Amino acid sequence: MSAANPPSSAKTSLVPPPDAVAPVRHPDAPAPGTPLGAHYDLCFGCGGGQPHGLHLVARAGEGVSVTAEFTVKPAHQGAPGLAHGGVLTSALDETLGSVNWLMHVIAVTGRLETDFLRPVPVDTVLHLDARVTAVHGRKIYSTATGRIGGPDGPVAVRADAVFIEVKVEHFIENGRQEEIRAAMDDPDQVRRARAFEVNP
């Protein structure tokens, strides 16, 4: 195997390399307990304006961590009365995505691996918790759990992830023009996206 063409498992490892560093909370990150707000109103995970969405509300935690709650609705079923695994993974993905904002970094999911430990019935509140464990260049290593029966209840789902830092251009260049134009015409959206580009 040549070094220029590594196996995909090397590129997508969920284990931080030895020279990875600890994540740094941005000095302007909101205080623990503060709701982070949606990064995009039509986001499937967090958008208030997305009728088909999960409507997840993440709150800043200590360090580089967040908590969130997600209520499983009948529309989220896989088997009768049970949450679909892909929906639970989406909830984990969204929670892990939001934690990057505490570092004032815009990032997208590169790899996400979910363990499903217990079935999650409809009407269950999934108590989510995500934190960044390490950073290596543009790669952000993070982990999340979803508990049932309360914030200290048993873990039903968990995930490890690598997010990759991107610029706002990632969205402008790749998103469908209709939505990009609408987002760029929305001053609040532009402010939110651009604010994080100037790091101290």
Ligand SMILES: CCCCCCCC/C=C\CCCCCCCC(=O)SCCNC(=O)CCNC(=O)[C@H](O)C(C)(C)COP(=O)(O)OP(=O)(O)OC[C@H]1O[C@@H](n2cnc3c(N)ncnc32)[C@H](O)[C@@H]1OP(=O)(O)O
């Ligand atoms: C006014 C404008 C309006 C816009 C405003 C928008 C604001 C939005 C704000 C916030 C959004 C947050 C959204 C959260 C939503 C929840 C999270 C999601 O579901 S995100 C969707 C799913 N994910 C994707 O769609 C990624 C698709 N993939 C890609 O686009 C590329 O593959 C990308 C960007 C991930 C990497 O491509 P490269 O060309 O930039 O970079 P390379 O050189 O390949 O990789 C850089 C480093 O990362 C590693 N890497 C790349 N892919 C990896 C992977 N899959 N696993 C592990 N490492 C990976 C590489 O090995 C490399 O590491 P080494 O620097 O060499 O050490």
